[in-house]
Each structure stands twice: as C-alpha cells, then as structure tokens.
Amino acid sequence: DGGITQSPKYLFRKEGQNVTLSCEQNLNHDAMYWYRQDPGQGLRLIYYSQIVNDFQKGDIAEGYSVSREKKESFPLTVTSAQKNPTAFYLCASSRRNEQFFGPGTRLTVL
C-alpha cells in the first residue's frame, strides 16, 4: 500500500533533549512538508522540501531542523532551542499540488 508513515505515534521528551520524528513516504512524491498543529489553531508550516538535498524554512522554523538525503525520507529534529514543543506534528507529501498526510506524532515535553 502506498502512503506516508510517521513514527513514533507518541513521543515524550525531557526538557533540554533533542528528539527526531520520522517521516517516510512510498508515493514517489518530490515535495515533503512538516506542520505543527496546536489546539484551536490551524496547521503551521515548519519546513518543506521540493527536492532531495534542498529544503526551505516555513513560518515557524526556529528550534527545528530537517534533512532530505533521500526522496522517501524527511526527518524532523526538535531541538532544545524550541521553547514550547508540545504539539501534534504532521508530515505531508505532495504531487501536482495535491497533499497527502501521515497519521501524525504527538510530542509531549515532560
């Protein structure tokens, strides 16, 4: 089955730790995206990548980092510099300007 997988589903982090969220797609899409979703707010773009080895900052990139070494993978690292990382993180890919989403990772800072 083609689709987007995100792991883990739930992630707990202690303050001061870096954590990495995984996103993998087998849809052969060139573009991939990371969004953050907070209660009562819309999706906010963190980073996006249109091709391998290239990515751009979105609206809220501070405290996050990404890499795009393979077409099918776009991991997101939440660094200790992100002051309020507790949120629901969604990964997406797109083809011809149609987006498809993974199931999400809920990150909680303890």
Place this chain on the structure above:
Amino acid sequence: KQEVTQIPAALSVPEGENLVLNCSFTDSAIYNLQWFRQDPGKGLTSLLLIQSSQREQTSGRLNASLDKSSGRSTLYIAASQPGDSATYLCAVSDGNQFYFGTGTSLTVIP
C-alpha cells in the same frame, strides 16, 4: 500573505440534514483548493481537490465549489450522518506552499 478563513468554527446538526461549510481566501492567485477531514488525534484525509480552472468537484454525498474571483469555496454535505462528525479543513496552494484554515468542527447528532 495568503490568509484562509473558515466559518463557522463549529456546527451541530441533526442526522439527515444537508449542510454547507465555508472557506474564504484573500489571494485569488491559487493553483487549487483542497478539502480535508480530520478525526481527533489523526492525520488529515483528503476529500476533494478543485483545480483553479474548475468550478466544482463531487464525491458521493460531498460537493465542493470554487469561486476564485470572490475568494470563496463551499463544501456541501448531503444527508449528513453521525460518521460525518469530524473537523473539516480547507487549504489553498500557490504552487509552492499550502495555506490552511483553522477548520470547522462538525457534530452530527443521531
């Protein structure tokens, strides 16, 4: 910058009723508009995609319309069912990024 607004924020209807969800955007220079459904704690599921050259798209009980010149789209749900209860989001693409509304939370009462 593109801004997307969805009204109402929440809607509660009895089962069997037809309903309309609204989406408005500020910049009419869009590639397409996409409607999504999100269940609690889940990722987004694509419902309908309307290309900028199209006026409407239909899938089963769902019909989405697009009026680019006025910056508006509507999602019509016919004969609503309790299983339709979810948050509905619209997003517009400018060919590079996607811009999301904050969603309409729909509850269909049996």
